Amino acid sequence: MSNTNTALNRNDNQIDLYPSRIHDKPTITSRKDPVVYPDAGFTGPLSKEQLDFFERNGYLFLDSFFSEEETAGLKEELNKVWQESADRRVPEVIREPGGDEVRSVFAVHRDNEIFRELSRNSRIVGAVQQILGSEAYIHQSRINFKPGFTGKEFYWHSDFETWHVEDGMPRMRALSCSVALEDNYAYNGALMVVPGSHKHYISCVGRTPDENYKSSLRKQIYGVPDNDSLKWLVEQGGIEMPTGKAGSILLFDCNIMHGSNSNITPYPRSNVFMVYNSVENKLVAPYSGQKPRPDYIATRD
Amino acid sequence: MSNTNTALNRNDNQIDLYPSRIHDKPTITSRKDPVVYPDAGFTGPLSKEQLDFFERNGYLFLDSFFSEEETAGLKEELNKVWQESADRRVPEVIREPGGDEVRSVFAVHRDNEIFRELSRNSRIVGAVQQILGSEAYIHQSRINFKPGFTGKEFYWHSDFETWHVEDGMPRMRALSCSVALEDNYAYNGALMVVPGSHKHYISCVGRTPDENYKSSLRKQIYGVPDNDSLKWLVEQGGIEMPTGKAGSILLFDCNIMHGSNSNITPYPRSNVFMVYNSVENKLVAPYSGQKPRPDYIATRD
Numbered sequence: 001m002s003n004t005n006t007a008l009n010r011n012d013n014q015i016d017l018y019p020s021r022i023h024d025k026p027t028i029t030s031r032k033d034p035v036v037y038p039d040a041g042f043t044g045p046l047s048k049e050q051l052d053f054f055e056r057n058g059y060l061f062l063d064s065f066f067s068e069e070e071t072a073g074l075k076e077e078l079n080k081v082w083q084e085s086a087d088r089r090v091p092e093v094i095r096e097p098g099g100d101e102v103r104s105v106f107a108v109h110r111d112n113e114i115f116r117e118l119s120r121n122s123r124i125v126g127a128v129q130q131i132l133g134s135e136a137y138i139h140q141s142r143i144n145f146k147p148g149f150t151g152k153e154f155y156w157h158s159d160f161e162t163w164h165v166e167d168g169m170p171r172m173r174a175l176s177c178s179v180a181l182e183d184n185y186a187y188n189g190a191l192m193v194v195p196g197s198h199k200h201y202i203s204c205v206g207r208t209p210d211e212n213y214k215s216s217l218r219k220q221i222y223g224v225p226d227n228d229s230l231k232w233l234v235e236q237g238g239i240e241m242p243t244g245k246a247g248s249i250l251l252f253d254c255n256i257m258h259g260s261n262s263n264i265t266p267y268p269r270s271n272v273f274m275v276y277n278s279v280e281n282k283l284v285a286p287y288s289g290q291k292p293r294p295d296y297i298a299t300r301d
Numbered sequence: 302m303s304n305t306n307t308a309l310n311r312n313d314n315q316i317d318l319y320p321s322r323i324h325d326k327p328t329i330t331s332r333k334d335p336v337v338y339p340d341a342g343f344t345g346p347l348s349k350e351q352l353d354f355f356e357r358n359g360y361l362f363l364d365s366f367f368s369e370e371e372t373a374g375l376k377e378e379l380n381k382v383w384q385e386s387a388d389r390r391v392p393e394v395i396r397e398p399g400g401d402e403v404r405s406v407f408a409v410h411r412d413n414e415i416f417r418e419l420s421r422n423s424r425i426v427g428a429v430q431q432i433l434g435s436e437a438y439i440h441q442s443r444i445n446f447k448p449g450f451t452g453k454e455f456y457w458h459s460d461f462e463t464w465h466v467e468d469g470m471p472r473m474r475a476l477s478c479s480v481a482l483e484d485n486y487a488y489n490g491a492l493m494v495v496p497g498s499h500k501h502y503i504s505c506v507g508r509t510p511d512e513n514y515k516s517s518l519r520k521q522i523y524g525v526p527d528n529d530s531l532k533w534l535v536e537q538g539g540i541e542m543p544t545g546k547a548g549s550i551l552l553f554d555c556n557i558m559h560g561s562n563s564n565i566t567p568y569p570r571s572n573v574f575m576v577y578n579s580v581e582n583k584l585v586a587p588y589s590g591q592k593p594r595p596d597y598i599a600t601r602d
Contacts, residue, residue, distance in 0.1 A: 153563050186487035187487070187542050189562065192565075230567055234566070234567050239486070239566055239568075241488050259565050260565075261564065261565055264454055264456055264493075264560050264562055265493070266531055267535075
């Protein structure tokens with residue numbers, strides 16, 4: 001199969017460093033971008049040890065990052081958004097597969113004053129700049145609600161694979177910050193990461209259908225890594241499941257393999273996700289050659 | 302709604318101490334049977350502390366109960382059963398909901414020499430007799446296969462509720478022994494229990510359809526506890542998820558509330574379950590008034 005579609009529709013000479021959903025067989029290739037930019041001169045709250053840990057493992061968990069008071073304020077706002085979203089039939093509100101319960105609300109950094117402030121929190125932004133070695137902007141934000149009893153799994157994926165193919169994010173120079181707004185236990189669907197997997201790129205199989213995001217946000221079918229590649233990654237790095245109190249944050253690289261199991265416990269599990277992308281890494285045309293996803297999923301200016 | 306059906310089809314004067322699937326609203330009542338019979342004179346491998354723990358919490362986890370060598374032998378046999386079952390279209394082989402992968406194989410204590418021996422293991426039988434205060438027989442045995450990547454959840458349930466309603470087990474005087482044949486982690490769908498829940502009986506809503514077992518073993522719809530009762534139980538006792546190496550065993554009371562989340566990790570999770578029922582507690586006609594389930598699910602002599 002030829003690579004002719006990789007350079008279509010773009011106004012620069014960039015080649016596709018991370019092709020996916022093009023070939024018939026999955027491949028594993030090496031990451032072609034740094035993970036951390038320690039020499040870019042940004043100072044912030046992270047120690048050298050923490051930056052090294054992030055470089056090596058692709059994630060960093062900071063327990064009790066927010067005070068109880070700050071966390072309580074965020075949680076109150078989250079409950080408000082949850083209640084308001086129940087009857088809001090807008091694209092930003094995604095529902096559970098096979099159900100009507102709210103699964104995610106997108107663009108909360110744009111539509112909600114409290115979460116806009118959160119996205120500009122100086123300590124978070126400081127940590128982000130230390131890692132990305134540049135200023136950054138919000139590529140995507142969302143609240144994920146994982147209700148008790150019925151919360152469904154999120155299957156394994158690399159965020160970057162989707163952002164690259166469907167949004168046109170050229171390089172791996174972005175990260176997510178997940179703010180836990182409930183206590184996370186090992187048994188209520190906590191996020192699992194594969195340490196070290198961010199240094200490998202799994203090219204997935206299957207072409208992306210038009211307007212894939214309309215179903216993929218409920219249940220992802222394209223951009224799903226194959227079992228053999230997953231097994232290989234886990235053999236290298238194992239699985240970690242960072243858990244902690246409400247108010248903790250998890251920073252994780254755009255290309256780390258992650259997912260979560262279902263949640264049948266009565267304990268809900270809600271998080272705010274904010275994706276920071278380097279200003280040096282702005283979106284180009286999607287590498288799938290298709291129409292970009294809407295702005296509430298992938299910010300374009 | 303009257304209780305007239307509870308005494309139908311039985312040749313004794315027993316009344317139904319644990320009615321379920323009869324009323325329109327769920328109820329929580331107290332257990333009417335002892336959990337442990339310390340004065341029955343049986344000796345065995347369990348200490349007084351361990352028996353007290355079981356009485357209080359409804360379960361007991363014994364790490365590395367079997368040696369590595371013993372465990373390897375059992376695992377080899379399990380793999381054999383798994384392979385043989387793939388194409389065996391018999392009632393004993395249950396497949397995943399919405400799939401063809403083998404989920405459980407029943408009656409392995411009856412059909413397989415190695416697992417028959419396991420069910421008669423003197424240390425297990427010793428522990429069982431210490432708890433139940435009598436001799437015991439195998440009410441049910443099965444292997445549960447929870448394959449990597451796709452293993453689905455088992456929703457919360459009390460085994461006793463089903464055994465009582467559908468099999469006619471009169472009293473709470475039975476327990477399960479689950480032998481782990483893979484390492485159990487917090488993230489590969491380990492069994493979760495609600496400590497102390499075995500002292501309460503949740504009466505469920507909804508009448509049992511005929512031959513319910515034909516679908517309930519894939520996905521349980523009747524005999525499912527309501528959210529409010531589950532929340533109440535978890536508020537009292539929390540959730541524990543005993544994990545350990547292959548070769549560990551978990552003993553748990555017939556009425557403890559338990560379940561497990563899905564397993565998207567590459568690590569499979571397989572266990573042998575053996576249910577021991579006191580010889581003083583033999584089955585009568587099902588309390589649903591319906592035809593008993595077949596012998597491979599519930600032993601009758």
